[in-house]
Amino acid sequence: MEFTEFAGYRVIRRLGAGGMGQVFLVEHPRLPRQDALKLLDAGVSRISPPDSGARPTCSRS
Numbered sequence: 001m002e003f004t005e006f007a008g009y010r011v012i013r014r015l016g017a018g019g020m021g022q023v024f025l026v027e028h029p030r031l032p033r034q035d036a037l038k039l040l041d042a043g044v045s046r047i048s049p050p051d052s053g054a055r056p057t058c059s060r061s
Contacts, residue, residue: 008028008029009035011025011037012026021038022041
């Protein structure tokens with residue numbers, strides 16, 4: 001998948017990929033910082049059943 005913008009962020013480059021998705025280095029046009037954006041593959045981004053142990057997380061470095 002090739003794109004230059006996602007959710008208002010400019011995609012600078014792909015940092016890596018693994019079993020769950022891809023991670024990109026992105027930059028917001030009005031904020032003076034770079035962030036990492038992880039896009040989950042379609043198979044893992046579905047809502048998990050309650051007993052799966054999965055929980056939403058968010059972190060900032």
